[in-house]
Amino acid sequence: MTKKRAVILSSGGLDSTTVLAMAQQQGYECYCLSFDYGQRHSAELDASVKIADVMGAKEHRIAKLDLSCFGGSALTDMDIAVPEDEEDMGNIPITYVPARNTVFLSYALAWAEVLEASEIFIGVNAVDYSGYPDCRPDFIAAFESLANLATRSGVEGLKLSIQAPLMKMSKAQIIKRGLELGVDYSLTVSCYQADDKGLACGRCESCRLRKQGFVEAKTADTTRYQPV
Amino acid sequence: MTKKRAVILSSGGLDSTTVLAMAQQQGYECYCLSFDYGQRHSAELDASVKIADVMGAKEHRIAKLDLSCFGGSALTDMDIAVPEDEEDMGNIPITYVPARNTVFLSYALAWAEVLEASEIFIGVNAVDYSGYPDCRPDFIAAFESLANLATRSGVEGLKLSIQAPLMKMSKAQIIKRGLELGVDYSLTVSCYQADDKGLACGRCESCRLRKQGFVEAKTADTTRYQPV
Numbered sequence: 001m002t003k004k005r006a007v008i009l010s011s012g013g014l015d016s017t018t019v020l021a022m023a024q025q026q027g028y029e030c031y032c033l034s035f036d037y038g039q040r041h042s043a044e045l046d047a048s049v050k051i052a053d054v055m056g057a058k059e060h061r062i063a064k065l066d067l068s069c070f071g072g073s074a075l076t077d078m079d080i081a082v083p084e085d086e087e088d089m090g091n092i093p094i095t096y097v098p099a100r101n102t103v104f105l106s107y108a109l110a111w112a113e114v115l116e117a118s119e120i121f122i123g124v125n126a127v128d129y130s131g132y133p134d135c136r137p138d139f140i141a142a143f144e145s146l147a148n149l150a151t152r153s154g155v156e157g158l159k160l161s162i163q164a165p166l167m168k169m170s171k172a173q174i175i176k177r178g179l180e181l182g183v184d185y186s187l188t189v190s191c192y193q194a195d196d197k198g199l200a201c202g203r204c205e206s207c208r209l210r211k212q213g214f215v216e217a218k219t220a221d222t223t224r225y226q227p228v
Numbered sequence: 229m230t231k232k233r234a235v236i237l238s239s240g241g242l243d244s245t246t247v248l249a250m251a252q253q254q255g256y257e258c259y260c261l262s263f264d265y266g267q268r269h270s271a272e273l274d275a276s277v278k279i280a281d282v283m284g285a286k287e288h289r290i291a292k293l294d295l296s297c298f299g300g301s302a303l304t305d306m307d308i309a310v311p312e313d314e315e316d317m318g319n320i321p322i323t324y325v326p327a328r329n330t331v332f333l334s335y336a337l338a339w340a341e342v343l344e345a346s347e348i349f350i351g352v353n354a355v356d357y358s359g360y361p362d363c364r365p366d367f368i369a370a371f372e373s374l375a376n377l378a379t380r381s382g383v384e385g386l387k388l389s390i391q392a393p394l395m396k397m398s399k400a401q402i403i404k405r406g407l408e409l410g411v412d413y414s415l416t417v418s419c420y421q422a423d424d425k426g427l428a429c430g431r432c433e434s435c436r437l438r439k440q441g442f443v444e445a446k447t448a449d450t451t452r453y454q455p456v
Binding site: 061063064065066070098099100101102103105106107109110111113114133134136138139142143145146147149150151 | 289293294298361362364
């Protein structure tokens, strides 16, 4: 029997790597998709390549995006500083990239259609990222509806599912699940300002959430940090 | 009073140029967005630049896409021939690019969010392009729902509308409306295989629909064709 195919949105970070492990464990043939969208550093992309290889993905592609041309986020706009204190941030973090997950899912949809994949996996999480509009269950459900109207597959009655298995998990739960599935978190890069070797700053919002996750999971933090 | 802003998906073709004229006439400050997505020729993009300028758009940007990496369409895949006979085509034309309008609208959404625009205009048409899943009213409605869940604006209660004013118009009706609004169709390029000067082949599906539109509108066809 042919394996069912899944497109996995893979950033090289902790969450999406756990999602890849979950999809593999469920028996999908995994096609990992990463984006070069004008990030400040390439460490995440380097990590995504290595992770897809080590974890046995069927294929890994990096699509180039041009979202930085619209500006509006610290992650792509060099004129906006990455905030290190929680007080700097309003309800919606400045690190939010406009319509990012909509764009990412649209690309995943294009590839899923060509591959005739039945699933798209995305590592969004409504617990730690409650301020991001496009990390909410309603958004994922709306994209699934759209996807099934947008494509040839939808017209032909094939159903495409958008899977967001981390949606309601805490960082500690995600880490525990990943460790059960054999994920090597030292390969993953979550830091907003990792250096070119992928070493984490330990101070940004993403680092703080990740550190706290390892503490709460009561397991060793295998993250590779920059020397202090 | 500040003018309301609209993002206009602008291909340099007949339909989207008519949509730009309609948005201008409704008093919007128009931000035109075009895509460099690995088209076979740059004539459409050259046309979109000139049209935005001549028609008084506030700004025009060209975003680079990388959809050709997924293959699957004659418009981006050099190994698939563009069909010239209707019999070559099934229900869904081979010139359909996977998830194209979903991707285009996602980019428009990103820009609309940064601009705080209240509208996105798209020239899709369910009459001539009934075979394209992402040219149907249901698809546009689903994207509008998604857009209002996906963004900061949606969270803050601002409503974004997706306007598809050509949806139920015939090509002849579109041409008549554009002429009333002063559109110079000789500037527009619709042909799937225009040459580098933007001259149309006169034979592809897009040329045939356009020619027929001028005939039915009982007006001179100002399209610039290649010498026979």
